[in-house]
Amino acid sequence: MVGMIDLTKAVLAGVRRATAFWGAAPSALLLALVVNCGVADKAAAIPAFARQTGQTCSTCHTAFPQLTPFGRRFKLGGYTAGGGDTKDLPQLSFMLQSGYTHYNVGLTAPTGNYSSPPGGGFNGVNNYVDLAQQIAIFYGGRIYGNLGGMLQATFSNSSSRDFAIDNSDIRYADSFKFYNHDVLWGLTANDVPTMQDVWNTTPVWSSPFITSAFSLSPVANTMIQSFGPGQTLGGGGYLFLNDTWYAELSAYGSLTPKAQLTLGIPGSSVGPAISGLAPYYRVAMEQNWGDHSFMIGAYGMNANVTPAYSYGFGTDNMYDAGFDSQYQWITDVHAVTIRANYIWERQLLNSSFAQGFSANPTDYLRSLKIGAEYVYNNTYAFTATYFQITGSPDAVIFSQNAFMSPNSSGWIFDLAYLPFSHGGPDLWPWFNTRLGVSYTLxxxxxxxxxxxxxxNCPYCRNANNNNTLFVYALSMF
Known part of the structure; x- marks a missing residue:
C-alpha cells in the first residue's frame, strides 16, 4: 500500500508540473479515472461495511451515500450487523476523490467576498484540476460486541492542505421488547451535529453529496449547517420504537481552537464557540410499506455562542428549528427519492451587537432545500436540488456584501455513473466508484x-458568473 501511495504521489506531482490549470481538463481527468480504477467530502458507502455484512453497496444505498431503509437500520444498530467474512481483513477502507472545477466566469480581482477564492488565484482563472482533492482513511463496522462506529480522517488538497479528523460516529446499540413493542436503543458519540442522522435531509448528509473544494458558496448559513467535523464533540441517546418512531436527545460542546488545530482543523475553519453545552433534539416518524417509505420529522439546536472567541461580553443565543421529510420508492431496478428540509434560525446577538460585530440586536435566517433523485439499476443516478437562504439584512455581518443581505438561491444538478454498486471486480469485490458531473446554478x-x-467594477459580478461545473471521480476501496 505504501508503494502505491508513493507512486500515486509521483504521478500527481508530474501531472501538476506538466499541465497548467486551464486547458488541462481532458487529460487530467482521464488520468484521475485511471488512478481511481487502479487503486470527500461526504462518503459513507465504505467497503468495510460491505465486507462485514456480506452485502453489496446497493443493499444499503440507492446511490452512495444516500441510504435505503436497510442502510438506515444498519446505522441505527450501531454498524454491527454481520453476515460477511472479516476474519482476515482489517476494518479499514480508503477513498480517493479527483475533480475538475470550472467557473462560468473566472475570478479577476481580490475584492469583496472573493478576497480569498478557493484554491487561490485570480487573473481570470476559472479552471481548477485536482487529481487528489481528497484522500481519506476509514475505520468502519463492529468494534466489539454491540459497539461499532465509522471513523474518518481526510487529507484535503485545498489551499491549506490539511490532514484532519472528519465525520466520525461511535455507537452502542441494543434492542428489547416492552410489552408487545420492539424497542431499538442506542448511545452515540460524534463530532458534528446531524452526523448521526440516518435520513439524507439534515445538513451533514444532504445534497450535494459530493462537492468541489474550489467552488464558491454564499456567505450566509444557519448555525447547524456551519459546523464542520472536529469542531464540536457531542453525544446522546436515541430510541426507535416499532421500526417507526424515532427520538433522540444529545448535547454538543465546542473544542478549543488549540484542540481543533491538533485534530488538523485549519485556523481559518475554526467554528463558533459554544459556551457550555448546546442541546440537540431529533424526532421522526418513518412508515414503510411494500416498496415505499415515508418520513416526516423535526430537529433543532439551542446554543449560547461566544462570537469570535471574544470573551467578557456575554454570549449570543442561536436557536435553529428544522423540519424535514423524505419519500422513497425502491424496487430492484428503479429508485425514486424526494426530500425537503427547512431550517428557521433566530439569532439573539447580545454579545455581537455590544462589540460592533452586528448591526442588529436580533437577526433571522431561513434555509430551504428541496430535491429529487432517480436511480436506475443502482448504476445511473440523476439528482436535482433547489436551495434558498433568506433572512435579515445586516450592514456589519454582511459588510462585504454590496446589498448587506444573506439572500441566495439556485439549483444543483448531478448526473452520476456507479458501475460497481452490485459488486466490484473479481480482483477486489468491495471496490466501488462514482463518476459524475455536477452543475451549480x-x-x-x-x-x-x-x-x-x-x-469593484469593472470587476463586478453577477450571480450566474459563479455558476460552477464540477466533474469528479470518487473511489472507495
Whole structure:
C-alpha cells in the first residue's frame, strides 16, 4: 500500500508540473479515472461495511451515500450487523476523490467576498484540476460486541492542505421488547451535529453529496449547517420504537481552537464557540410499506455562542428549528427519492451587537432545500436540488456584501455513473466508484442576481458568473 501511495504521489506531482490549470481538463481527468480504477467530502458507502455484512453497496444505498431503509437500520444498530467474512481483513477502507472545477466566469480581482477564492488565484482563472482533492482513511463496522462506529480522517488538497479528523460516529446499540413493542436503543458519540442522522435531509448528509473544494458558496448559513467535523464533540441517546418512531436527545460542546488545530482543523475553519453545552433534539416518524417509505420529522439546536472567541461580553443565543421529510420508492431496478428540509434560525446577538460585530440586536435566517433523485439499476443516478437562504439584512455581518443581505438561491444538478454498486471486480469485490458531473446554478448570490460586487467594477459580478461545473471521480476501496 505504501508503494502505491508513493507512486500515486509521483504521478500527481508530474501531472501538476506538466499541465497548467486551464486547458488541462481532458487529460487530467482521464488520468484521475485511471488512478481511481487502479487503486470527500461526504462518503459513507465504505467497503468495510460491505465486507462485514456480506452485502453489496446497493443493499444499503440507492446511490452512495444516500441510504435505503436497510442502510438506515444498519446505522441505527450501531454498524454491527454481520453476515460477511472479516476474519482476515482489517476494518479499514480508503477513498480517493479527483475533480475538475470550472467557473462560468473566472475570478479577476481580490475584492469583496472573493478576497480569498478557493484554491487561490485570480487573473481570470476559472479552471481548477485536482487529481487528489481528497484522500481519506476509514475505520468502519463492529468494534466489539454491540459497539461499532465509522471513523474518518481526510487529507484535503485545498489551499491549506490539511490532514484532519472528519465525520466520525461511535455507537452502542441494543434492542428489547416492552410489552408487545420492539424497542431499538442506542448511545452515540460524534463530532458534528446531524452526523448521526440516518435520513439524507439534515445538513451533514444532504445534497450535494459530493462537492468541489474550489467552488464558491454564499456567505450566509444557519448555525447547524456551519459546523464542520472536529469542531464540536457531542453525544446522546436515541430510541426507535416499532421500526417507526424515532427520538433522540444529545448535547454538543465546542473544542478549543488549540484542540481543533491538533485534530488538523485549519485556523481559518475554526467554528463558533459554544459556551457550555448546546442541546440537540431529533424526532421522526418513518412508515414503510411494500416498496415505499415515508418520513416526516423535526430537529433543532439551542446554543449560547461566544462570537469570535471574544470573551467578557456575554454570549449570543442561536436557536435553529428544522423540519424535514423524505419519500422513497425502491424496487430492484428503479429508485425514486424526494426530500425537503427547512431550517428557521433566530439569532439573539447580545454579545455581537455590544462589540460592533452586528448591526442588529436580533437577526433571522431561513434555509430551504428541496430535491429529487432517480436511480436506475443502482448504476445511473440523476439528482436535482433547489436551495434558498433568506433572512435579515445586516450592514456589519454582511459588510462585504454590496446589498448587506444573506439572500441566495439556485439549483444543483448531478448526473452520476456507479458501475460497481452490485459488486466490484473479481480482483477486489468491495471496490466501488462514482463518476459524475455536477452543475451549480445561482439565481441569486449574496443578495442579488446582478452586480453582486458593484463597488469593484469593472470587476463586478453577477450571480450566474459563479455558476460552477464540477466533474469528479470518487473511489472507495
Amino acid at each position: 445561482f439565481t441569486k448570490f449574496d443578495g442579488s442576481a446582478t452586480n453582486i460586487d458593484p463597488t
